Amino acid sequence: MGVTRAEYCVIACAEAWRGAGEVLASPMGLIPSVGARLARHTFSPDLLLTDGEALLVGPDGTPEGWLPYRRHLTAVTGGRRHVMMGASQIDRFGNQNIACVGDWSRPRRQLLGVRGAPVNTLNNPTSYWIPRHSPRVFVERVDLVCGVGYDRAGAAGPGAARFHRLPRVVTDLAVLDFATPDHSMRLVSVHPGVTVEQVEGATGFALAVPDEVPFTREPTAEELELIRTVIDPDGLREREVPDPRGGAREKGASRADGGARGGERPPGRGGGGR
Amino acid sequence: MSDKTMSAQDVVGRLESGMTLGIGGWGSRRKPMALVRALLRSEVTDLTVVSYGGPDVGLLAAAGRIRTLVTAFVTLDSVPLEPHYRAARERGAFELREVDEAMFMWGLHAAANRLPFLPVRAGLGSDVMRDPDLRTVTSPYPDAVSGIREEFVAMPALRLDAALVHVNRADRAGNGQYLGPDPYFDDLFCEAADAAYVSCERIVDTAELTKEAAPQTLLLQRSSVTGVVETPNGAHFTSCVPDYGRDEAFQRLYATTPYAEFAERFLGGGEHAYQSAVHTWRKERER
Numbered sequence: 001m002g003v004t005r006a007e008y009c010v011i012a013c014a015e016a017w018r019g020a021g022e023v024l025a026s027p028m029g030l031i032p033s034v035g036a037r038l039a040r041h042t043f044s045p046d047l048l049l050t051d052g053e054a055l056l057v058g059p060d061g062t063p064e065g066w067l068p069y070r071r072h073l074t075a076v077t078g079g080r081r082h083v084m085m086g087a088s089q090i091d092r093f094g095n096q097n098i099a100c101v102g103d104w105s106r107p108r109r110q111l112l113g114v115r116g117a118p119v120n121t122l123n124n125p126t127s128y129w130i131p132r133h134s135p136r137v138f139v140e141r142v143d144l145v146c147g148v149g150y151d152r153a154g155a156a157g158p159g160a161a162r163f164h165r166l167p168r169v170v171t172d173l174a175v176l177d178f179a180t181p182d183h184s185m186r187l188v189s190v191h192p193g194v195t196v197e198q199v200e201g202a203t204g205f206a207l208a209v210p211d212e213v214p215f216t217r218e219p220t221a222e223e224l225e226l227i228r229t230v231i232d233p234d235g236l237r238e239r240e241v242p243d244p245r246g247g248a249r250e251k252g253a254s255r256a257d258g259g260a261r262g263g264e265r266p267p268g269r270g271g272g273g274r
Numbered sequence: 275m276s277d278k279t280m281s282a283q284d285v286v287g288r289l290e291s292g293m294t295l296g297i298g299g300w301g302s303r304r305k306p307m308a309l310v311r312a313l314l315r316s317e318v319t320d321l322t323v324v325s326y327g328g329p330d331v332g333l334l335a336a337a338g339r340i341r342t343l344v345t346a347f348v349t350l351d352s353v354p355l356e357p358h359y360r361a362a363r364e365r366g367a368f369e370l371r372e373v374d375e376a377m378f379m380w381g382l383h384a385a386a387n388r389l390p391f392l393p394v395r396a397g398l399g400s401d402v403m404r405d406p407d408l409r410t411v412t413s414p415y416p417d418a419v420s421g422i423r424e425e426f427v428a429m430p431a432l433r434l435d436a437a438l439v440h441v442n443r444a445d446r447a448g449n450g451q452y453l454g455p456d457p458y459f460d461d462l463f464c465e466a467a468d469a470a471y472v473s474c475e476r477i478v479d480t481a482e483l484t485k486e487a488a489p490q491t492l493l494l495q496r497s498s499v500t501g502v503v504e505t506p507n508g509a510h511f512t513s514c515v516p517d518y519g520r521d522e523a524f525q526r527l528y529a530t531t532p533y534a535e536f537a538e539r540f541l542g543g544g545e546h547a548y549q550s551a552v553h554t555w556r557k558e559r560e561r
Contacts, residue, residue, distance in 0.1 A: 054455035068456040069300060073376045077395065099372065100363070104401070110363040111355065113327075113347035119376035119396035148399040156399035159424035163395075 003224065005172060005244055006031060006237035008191040008216050009131075010227055012170040014039040015217075016084055016127045022046040023124075024056075024067070024075045026083040030240045032129045032170075036084075037231045038223060076116065079163055081124040084170075085117065089142040090128060092184045092205045094166040096121075096147030104144050117146035122153070125165045131240050133171035135204035150183035172241045174199045175216055180208045189216045193244060275447040280501045282312035282545060285471040288501075289318045289436055292341075296382075296432070296467055297325040298439030298460040299512065302351040302520055304452070305330045306440035306473050308508035308545050313339070313438075314537075315544070324432050326378065326459070327359065328512060329528065335362035336533035343368055344432065346375040352522055353529045373402055373429070381432035382459060385466035393426035403427070437467035440509045441493065442517055443483060444474040448499030449492055451483050454515040457493045469500040475517045477504045507549060523559070524552060 013035025017025050025036040025047045040047040041059055048065070050072075051057045056065030067075065075081045088111055089097040098117060102108030120126045126147060130137055145152055153164040168188070169176040175188040186208040190199055192215045200207060219227070227237070238246075286309075289295065299305035310330045319339045325331050327348030334340050336358040348359040362368065373381065374396045384392040393411050397403055411428040439460040442453040450472045452460070464470035472494060483492060508514075511521035511528065528536060540551045 066455075069375075069458060070379065073379060077376065104372075104404070106366040107363060110360040112349060113345060114372055114374055114400065114402055115347045116375040118374035118398075118400040118402055119394075121400075122395050122398060145399070145401040152399040157425050158420070158422050159395060159426060160398035162424075164399075 003192070003219060004238060004246075005191055005193065006241040007219060007224065007227060009170060009172060009241050010034045010038060010237060011219050011223065012168075012175045012189075012191070012216050013084060013129060014042075014223075015175075016168050016170070017044045017047055017082060020044055020047060020082050020125075022048070022080075024048045024050070024072075024081040026050075026081055027129075028083070028085050029129050029131070031131065031237050032084040034227060034232045034237055038226055041226050041231070042223060073116075073119070075124075076119055077123045079124050082127065082167070083120050083124060084127045084129050085120065085147065087128050087130055087137060087147070089137055089139045090130070090169065091139055091142050091149060092207075093149035093151040094128075094147070094169075094178055094183070094185065095142045095145045095149030095152055096128060097142035097144045099144045099146050101143055114144075114146040118148065121148040121164060121166070122160055123163050125167050127167050128169045130169065130171040133173040133199065133202045135202060138203040138205065140205050150178055154183075173202060176207070184208055186210070187213055189214050191216045275496065277446045278448045278496075278499065278502045279446050279477065280471075280503055282309055282473070282503050282505060285309055285438070285501055285503060286312045286316045286318060288469065288471075289313070289316070291318050291320045293318075293435040294322040294324060294433070296434040296437040296463040297323060297330045298437065298458060298463045299328065299330070299509070300326045300456070300458045301347070301349045302328040302512045302525065303456075304440055304454065304458060304460075304509050304514050305512040306438040306471075306508065307510055307512060308505035309438045309440070309471065309473050309503065310334065311541060311545060311548055314541055324434060326375070327356065329356065329525070332356045332358035332528075335359050335367060337537070338367065340368040342371060344371045344373065344378075346373055346378050350525055350529060352520065353525065357529050358533055371405060371407075373397070373405075374400070377402070377427065377429045378432070379459060379462070380429045382462040382466045384429065384431035385433040386462050389431060391428040391430050394429050395426055397427040397429070398425070432466060434463065434467035435469070437463040437470040438473070439463055439470065439494070440473045440505070440514065442475050442514065443478050444472055444494070444499075444502050445480040445483060445496075446477060446502060447480065448472060448494065448496035448502050449480065449483060450474065450494030450499065450502075451487065451491050452493045453487060453491060453517070454513075461493050461495075461498075464494055464498040467498075470494075470498055471501045471503065472499050473503040473505040473508045475504075475506055475508065475514065477502060505545065508545075510549075510552065521552075524555070527555070
């Protein structure tokens, strides 16, 4: 069986925790969870993981520590954590919104609320996972700044920027970061089967795109085995990101984003480098 | 030691419209739902509610009892978005003071320690700073390396007129015990409040509290507790482990039923009527 899109996403998420050391990995969402567990099983064995509630657990579920919310917040402000959050909207400098769409005082759609996004982004490395890369998510300006982007952190002074870092954004199409002179969003790699044009078409602002854009790396045989038989044997990842070669293509075309990711093009052609 | 036991109705009788009310638990976890249901049966309204929001906020918002809500989120956990809260927000039913999860905790700490504020880094650069009442504070101490005197958010104390929390066990004097994996912030809610009311699954003798559980499970001290209410299944339909988990099926019913219809079937009578209506609903579903 070939590597599926969801599996490339798992690899791209796992890479967020490479070299993180002995810190808490806080993945939000299914594919980031598989990615964090994969990193812990392979190249980042010192990572701490929770059971989703108040226990720190090893790869086999053995409790090794206690982390109720109050102590979780200290892990955040102490900086010994790398979180991967979701985003209803994200802009070119990494400002993120999960609170509401429309005017905050009377929103068109109330969502989660700011949650811990302000404290996360100012205190520990914060990456993002976006399962459907579309112009509705990648917007010129977010409706409410929950997670703080580079421009806003810079403007808020040295205390705000001191521990602020947004290492990467992983989507169903690509990996992005903010490693440009002005910290605007940059395309790092596209998943095999995705074109640069596709990513640009699915992004509501102008991305920084290098001359050569590589593909997201292949999983090793060991990694594939771990994903498929140990970490996610029921294949829940394929439901979060259906493989474009599979039966999910029609469903993809009827999405609310109007097929803006250009998913109708044959995969594999003109893929990464350009 | 004085006996602080009372009924849920007694608790609500001590609350007044216009009060600032803190509600313990977290999302759809160990919420004092029986006390919230008692509140819904009363005339108390125009509340400023301070809560890590779950169905407590959803119910009070749907019933029009909230004037101002102070929160970082409102969620049902397994159902990420609280439908009744969302509907109320989208029709502009109340004022929202939206703060970050950590800011919220430090606001309770400040109140519990009788401080006007505590400095937090969280909030800077984000849109929570659009709240015109939020101010910043500059450190009097320059950083040893950079020489910079950092600026922080001065999170104001979240002082409460009253707090409602639910725990697994308590004695008649108000010593409260949690037996699940997370205390949440219920001790802080009680310490930040002028009056704190604790409902529990079971009232036990003081000596029973430490018979089978370690003393660090004794989360609430009687000195910060005003009243104790025995309400078995009183966190339903939120979780109250290890006594019971969340009633996911019932929560789905709550989330998909128009509030008026839900209230008519489940909230019309007292707590006993509620628990029997839930029992009847479950029986019907099994058939």
